[in-house]
Amino acid sequence: MEYExxxxxxDRSKSRNAVCHMLTQAAEYQGWELERLRxxxxxxxxxxxxxxxIRLRSTL
Structure with a gap:
């Protein structure tokens, strides 16, 4: 399996709720999943x- x-x-000025919302949007609409948060x-x-x-295989 290959990943990008x-x-x-x-920045620390972003609230926890704002960060959670941003990561949820990335996961839901763009297919990203959280690997690590530090x-x-x-x-x-x-x-x-x-x-x-996802690579498409040619059937020719």
């Missing part, structure tokens, strides 16, 4: 999303 990844850095000591969030790469 999207790495995000979210929060450092300064409050900055580092998010890694992934989604499957």
């Amino acid at each position: 990844f999207w790495n995000l850095t979210i 929060r450092d000591v300064t409050g900055k969030r580092t998010v890694r999303l992934r989604r499957k790469i």
